[in-house]
Amino acid sequence: MPPNNDLPQHVDLKKVFRHYLRHNGIKNTQARRHILDVVLGMGEHFEAEQVLYRLHEKNISVGKATVYRTLPLLVDCGILKTVRFDVKQTHYEFVYGQDPHDHMVCHRCGRIMEFSSDKVIQLRTQLASEHRFHVTGHRLQLTGLCWDCANDCPLAGK
Numbered sequence: 460m461p462p463n464n465d466l467p468q469h470v471d472l473k474k475v476f477r478h479y480l481r482h483n484g485i486k487n488t489q490a491r492r493h494i495l496d497v498v499l500g501m502g503e504h505f506e507a508e509q510v511l512y513r514l515h516e517k518n519i520s521v522g523k524a525t526v527y528r529t530l531p532l533l534v535d536c537g538i539l540k541t542v543r544f545d546v547k548q549t550h551y552e553f554v555y556g557q558d559p560h561d562h563m564v565c566h567r568c569g570r571i572m573e574f575s576s577d578k579v580i581q582l583r584t585q586l587a588s589e590h591r592f593h594v595t596g597h598r599l600q601l602t603g604l605c606w607d608c609a610n611d612c613p614l615a616g617k
Contacts, residue, residue, distance in 0.1 A: 479536035504550045565605035
């Protein structure tokens with residue numbers, strides 16, 4: 460999901476990132492600031508290569524390695540999370556200020572559908588309690604065929 464425009468006005472993700480970097484003794488370089496600016500303008504799910512492409516579109520010279528090193532910092536500070544929809548590529552999405560959600564991925568067309576379910580949260584809480592486990596997050600991804608692909612596929616078992 461893109462950054463939540465409903466975040467309280469006092470939440471400045473640039474400040475969140477600066478604080479994280481300072482707290483961890485990491486330099487707040489101009490390249491990292493440029494990467495964050497581009498990331499804040501990205502869509503729902505994006506890849507590192509898309510960030511690199513947008514930087515180059517804006518004539519901002521940042522190396523590929525810097526992008527690949529900075530995105531995990533944005534994950535660690537809680538602005539982004541990694542999601543894997545296939546075995547090939549890591550995608551990123553915004554989580555800061557967002558309600559938890561999960562994904563359904565069509566393995567034919569690649570469509571990604573987000574959903575939220577109180578039942579999933581309840582089950583997560585129940586399982587954690589039964590196993591005396593402190594949950595800090597979860598990932599649920601359903602794979603299959605979206606409605607359009609299922610209707611086009613005679614083997615989908617409608």
